[in-house]
Amino acid sequence: MHETTKAASAAQQESRLARGRRMLSAIDGRAGENVIQSLADIAPDFAQYLLEFGFGDIYARPGLDLRSREIATIAALTAIGHAQPQLKVHLAAGLNVGLTREEIVETIMQMALYAGFPAALNGLFAAREVFARES
Incomplete structure (x- = not known):
């Protein structure tokens, strides 16, 4: 079996929620978990949708690496402006x-x-703040 097919098969066997949690941890670390936890008292279902769809389905796709996905996300969030x-x-x-x-x-x-x-x-002001915090 080809490596890409093996990886896709393994990913299909993992639940969307488990895959989403794994991807969120790999991408955002503790900050991502804080977002999920912040939704627990107001919209726990939304947190689950975010994990399953956003991270379990979209971020786990094989077409782009995580660096490329984050460049696209940073660009989109900057462009949104709010x-x-x-x-x-x-x-x-x-x-x-x-x-x-x-x-x-x-x-x-x-x-x-x-x-x-x-x-x-x-966006640059936000980056300055994050860079200072991450130093």
Whole structure:
């Protein structure tokens, strides 16, 4: 059996929730678990959906590595412009999966072309805060 097929078969046998927890831990570490726990008293089902769909289905797909997925996520959250808490979690996740500070800054600066300077500035300010905390 081909390695990709073996990996896909093993992933299918693992539940979506278990796979989501594993991926969340690999990507976000403790910060991701804090997000899940923060939903326990208001929307535990939403936390489960986030784990199963977001991390168990999407982040676990084989088409992109975690570094690429975090670049895309940082770019999207920067472009949205009003998702600072989520952006900060994913900035830390980017560092956690091996992105350099320079790669993160360049990704955010690239968004000035498509989302405008205010969105890029807000992203850079969020990055400064996360970088200081992660030092």
